[in-house]
Amino acid sequence: MDFNSVIGVVIALIAVFGGQVLEGGHPGSLLQLTAFTVVLGGTLGAVLLQSPVRQFVLGMKMSRWVFVPPLLDATALVEHIAAWSTTARKEGLLALDPHIAGIDDPFVKKGLQLVVDGTEPRELKRVLEVEIETFDDLHRQGARVWEAAGGYAPTIGILGAVMGLIQVMENLADPAHLGAGIAVAFVATIYGVGLANLAFLPIANKLKSLIARQVLMREMLVDGLVGIANGENPRLISGRLKGYVV
CATH class of the missing domain: 4.10.910 (30s ribosomal protein s13; domain 2)
Known part of the structure; x- marks a missing residue:
């Protein structure tokens, strides 16, 4: 959490x-159901119109990262890579094969499997970097769903405000209905600006930060696996990887 x-x-x-x-x-x-419906429903409709289904669904799934982010332990990963490099240095690359079964992360598992299979270091790096780029692009598309919502919400809030003012103008002869119309007008603006700046945009920025952190972790892994494949000294690999840890 x-x-x-x-x-x-x-x-x-x-x-x-x-x-x-x-x-x-x-x-x-500040609690106006009409204003809330206009702003949230209008924003949702605009985002759905803009986003492919896959991108929208991914963005919704990623929203849980705001409160339950992915486990990113760079120090532990450095220790694992250091242990793998030591094993490979002493017993050969095939000695890493038993370690693969205990790995849950598909990316880490694939990378280590490529090392065990004796993949040439340059090809190993190329294959894994393609996956990193795909991961980064896909998940940034999900984050852009929330970024788009943050852009549309204030404008939809203004739309709700205008609708409220129209109701006011239509009921100038009936003062009893003026209060509700004015309330919807101003509260809709608050909802639009508030949701954009207190929810949608912060969520988008947090997701992008978490994505960048995951990409950095994967780049660190690739650096370590290429070092193992090249037969580098475990201390050299470990020392270099510690530069990724912040």
């Missing part, structure tokens, strides 16, 4: 609703 994200959400909600209270307003006045 990423408690930093949880704390961020809590602080944002307290700031918005607390500010409303400090201004002498009632928190309930």
